Amino acid sequence: MSTSSLITDGHDDRPSNIDATAKFAGEGRTVASSGLKLFMWILAAAAALGIVGIIVRFIDDGGREEWGYYAATLAFMLTMFGGAPMIAIAPTIAKANWARPAARIGSLASIATAITALLLIPLMFKLPALTEFSDVLGDDVRRRSIWFDSPIYAPHFWNPLILATLAVVGLAMAYVMAIPDFAAIRDHGTGWKQRWARNLARGFHGRPQQWEWLMMRIGITGALYFAMLLYVNFTFSIDLAVSLVPGWKDAIFPFYHTLGSFQAGLSFTILGIWAARRWGGVSKYVGHEQMWSLGKLLLATTLLWFYFFYSSFIVFWYGRSQADSSTIELLVSGPYVYLFAAVFLFAFIAPWWVMIWNKVRDSVWGPPIAAVLVLFGLFMDRVRIYVASWSATPDDLELATTGILEKMPPTQWPDVFDVFIMAGLPALGLLGILLATRLVPVISLWEIQQSRLITKPVRYLRTRVLLVGKPD
Amino acid sequence: MAASNSVLGLYDNPDAGANAMDGLQSAGFALGTFDVLTGTPYPEGAFGEHVPQHRLFRFPFFGALVGLTLAILFTAGTQLAYPVVTGGKPILAVFAMLIIAYELTMLGAVVATVVGIIFESRLPNLNLGAYDARITEGYIGVVVECEGDRVEDAREVLQTAGALEIKTA
Numbered sequence: 001m002s003t004s005s006l007i008t009d010g011h012d013d014r015p016s017n018i019d020a021t022a023k024f025a026g027e028g029r030t031v032a033s034s035g036l037k038l039f040m041w042i043l044a045a046a047a048a049l050g051i052v053g054i055i056v057r058f059i060d061d062g063g064r065e066e067w068g069y070y071a072a073t074l075a076f077m078l079t080m081f082g083g084a085p086m087i088a089i090a091p092t093i094a095k096a097n098w099a100r101p102a103a104r105i106g107s108l109a110s111i112a113t114a115i116t117a118l119l120l121i122p123l124m125f126k127l128p129a130l131t132e133f134s135d136v137l138g139d140d141v142r143r144r145s146i147w148f149d150s151p152i153y154a155p156h157f158w159n160p161l162i163l164a165t166l167a168v169v170g171l172a173m174a175y176v177m178a179i180p181d182f183a184a185i186r187d188h189g190t191g192w193k194q195r196w197a198r199n200l201a202r203g204f205h206g207r208p209q210q211w212e213w214l215m216m217r218i219g220i221t222g223a224l225y226f227a228m229l230l231y232v233n234f235t236f237s238i239d240l241a242v243s244l245v246p247g248w249k250d251a252i253f254p255f256y257h258t259l260g261s262f263q264a265g266l267s268f269t270i271l272g273i274w275a276a277r278r279w280g281g282v283s284k285y286v287g288h289e290q291m292w293s294l295g296k297l298l299l300a301t302t303l304l305w306f307y308f309f310y311s312s313f314i315v316f317w318y319g320r321s322q323a324d325s326s327t328i329e330l331l332v333s334g335p336y337v338y339l340f341a342a343v344f345l346f347a348f349i350a351p352w353w354v355m356i357w358n359k360v361r362d363s364v365w366g367p368p369i370a371a372v373l374v375l376f377g378l379f380m381d382r383v384r385i386y387v388a389s390w391s392a393t394p395d396d397l398e399l400a401t402t403g404i405l406e407k408m409p410p411t412q413w414p415d416v417f418d419v420f421i422m423a424g425l426p427a428l429g430l431l432g433i434l435l436a437t438r439l440v441p442v443i444s445l446w447e448i449q450q451s452r453l454i455t456k457p458v459r460y461l462r463t464r465v466l467l468v469g470k471p472d
Numbered sequence: 473m474a475a476s477n478s479v480l481g482l483y484d485n486p487d488a489g490a491n492a493m494d495g496l497q498s499a500g501f502a503l504g505t506f507d508v509l510t511g512t513p514y515p516e517g518a519f520g521e522h523v524p525q526h527r528l529f530r531f532p533f534f535g536a537l538v539g540l541t542l543a544i545l546f547t548a549g550t551q552l553a554y555p556v557v558t559g560g561k562p563i564l565a566v567f568a569m570l571i572i573a574y575e576l577t578m579l580g581a582v583v584a585t586v587v588g589i590i591f592e593s594r595l596p597n598l599n600l601g602a603y604d605a606r607i608t609e610g611y612i613g614v615v616v617e618c619e620g621d622r623v624e625d626a627r628e629v630l631q632t633a634g635a636l637e638i639k640t641a
Contacts, residue, residue: 453512
């Protein structure tokens, strides 16, 4: 048997690096199509309605339970936009070549995380103090929280600060990853974009030392972002959900929340890639390989969603204390039972069913369908959790004696201003990302250039494959 | 004396760029006075370039040591200052101290790494020398920093290696 390689040269129809530079950094790169302009105006109008919704909510404040949809919307934004940069981090650390065209879309989501941090500030004025029942229970008695002896407004101060830190780290990572592309726009762009790029590129000439430091900074900011994402999900989910419900004690819930963030971040990136390919004219640079790889990760996180939900649920199910039963009733079988059914269907059953089929997973159109289902399901999940939590105002005496939610709150239906908020705030985040793409290429130019240098289309017997070298 | 001239050779072929780097070394230009400019990262040493040495790896070790020391001082000092027997355990309970020691050790390592990156980056080099915009299109630039009397030598070496264009700044 012959021991020589079965690999022979294949036809290379990929765009050259000069073509890629002209497309992503050259003149006319960022000219917005009329369709994109219209879409951005729609997003701006929705965002304006969202702001109106917040103002009306403040003017006509009917109590804590009316802020549940606002909290749920912010939780969803953290879930989706906060998780997306992990797509720029994890595969890069693992030296996955396929992830290069997807990294930029994921990293730009940090802009929306920064908007989320700003939007969290108004909500903090409506989050009850830790001693909200002190008039009945006495000054020293607090609701259960992670802030044992801290000032009574500790969560109000720390939560926006922690979320802002996540946004700053994410923006720093996105900026560092974009420096070589700014250098390319400086060299080949025109007008205001070239002026901005000249300042942002900061004298990047592509010396080996500059590349080395760039890689180190990406690594450091990426590691910090991962740590901060876990931390933010922990504090946010505990302070804005768990601690508001008497009797809800759940150590798994923050990880369930974080896993949802990975799942939604993947979905957002898949849809971003699909949209860039469909309308952004980048089909030669991104497509099947990215969808297939991200789709496999989406299937894995979808299965993990069930694992974490079930791990959490079964503790309450077997616990069977009055507090455990109340928690299950509030979040699963009680006033939000139909919502829970929708969550289970859209966050788990439907995307799982879609993605188990090889032909669907191994296609350009399959993963986006699953991504839409997942995002809808996780949005419903955040509504289920946060609306229920903010409506679970306990009876004071009941809390004083049992710490159990005995009287189940009714289903809190959204009014028109809640709908404004739910549609407008994510639209504001998305608008921020699209505005950033007017300057920053939606596909990382230097990464696809590097990919072209370390890969080679070849023939393997009668099929075509991509030979990948991983020197660094 | 500081180098006063910057000479750039531009190549459309990485092999030619690597040959230029070899040629400069053979012509007696000191390591560190010539460098390669690329629009995308190449593997370390691909052009036979001078690989700058850094000491970043020392920073996390130093930070971790400082953090561990502080943790031991903090936990031991607190327990000795307020000696309360808890659960029949010794005043200096190692397993309880380990948690704080771990946290502060990691914190020290992380903070020192960030400081190390800033320190090792040094001040930005405002004199960036000769450059060509085609480098971000995939062309290879080889830049030499040299005295005025060696500019012609540098140009000759770069030209011999097949430079498409030579610039001086």
